[in-house]
Amino acid sequence: MEKITSFTIDHIKLQPGVYVSRKDPVGNSVITTFDIRMTSPNEEPVMNTAELHTIEHLAATFLRNHKEFGPKMIYWGPMGCRTGNYLLLNGDYESKDIVPLMVETFEFIRDFEGEVPGASPKDCGNYLDMNLGMAKYLAKKFLDEVLYDIKPDRLVYPK
Numbered sequence: 001m002e003k004i005t006s007f008t009i010d011h012i013k014l015q016p017g018v019y020v021s022r023k024d025p026v027g028n029s030v031i032t033t034f035d036i037r038m039t040s041p042n043e044e045p046v047m048n049t050a051e052l053h054t055i056e057h058l059a060a061t062f063l064r065n066h067k068e069f070g071p072k073m074i075y076w077g078p079m080g081c082r083t084g085n086y087l088l089l090n091g092d093y094e095s096k097d098i099v100p101l102m103v104e105t106f107e108f109i110r111d112f113e114g115e116v117p118g119a120s121p122k123d124c125g126n127y128l129d130m131n132l133g134m135a136k137y138l139a140k141k142f143l144d145e146v147l148y149d150i151k152p153d154r155l156v157y158p159k
Helices: 051-065 094-109 131-143
Strands: 017-026 027-037 071-076 084-090
Touching: 017 094, 027 094, 051 071, 051 084, 051 094, 051 131, 094 131
Parallel strands: none
Antiparallel strands: 017 027, 027 084, 071 084
């Protein structure tokens, strides 16, 4: 079998950033998959499931309710390697197009207070596995170290 595209990215060179992972035609539309890479693969510790799960609940809730991008939102979810998340949007986008949206999303997570949406036994299959404090810490770190002054090399996969 052929390697899937995401396994052809050089994870030794990959750094935190916002990358277009793939674009798939579906009918008359294009679905753009973004790699929202929050930690440096194989260099930094991966995110624990509790904070990644909390980021998932908060980001998905924020994005689905976003005035402009909510109707285009297909999916937000964690990578199995726990170094980031995938965002799927209906539309043909480039990484730079969603940096402001990612800033809004991670500021929402950083500043969130209260009960995490969907963190109840009725709403979630693993509602106890949440860590809001660490989710906020990681959101702030990603904003400060990557998103607020994102460099061009953090918008395109390394060669």
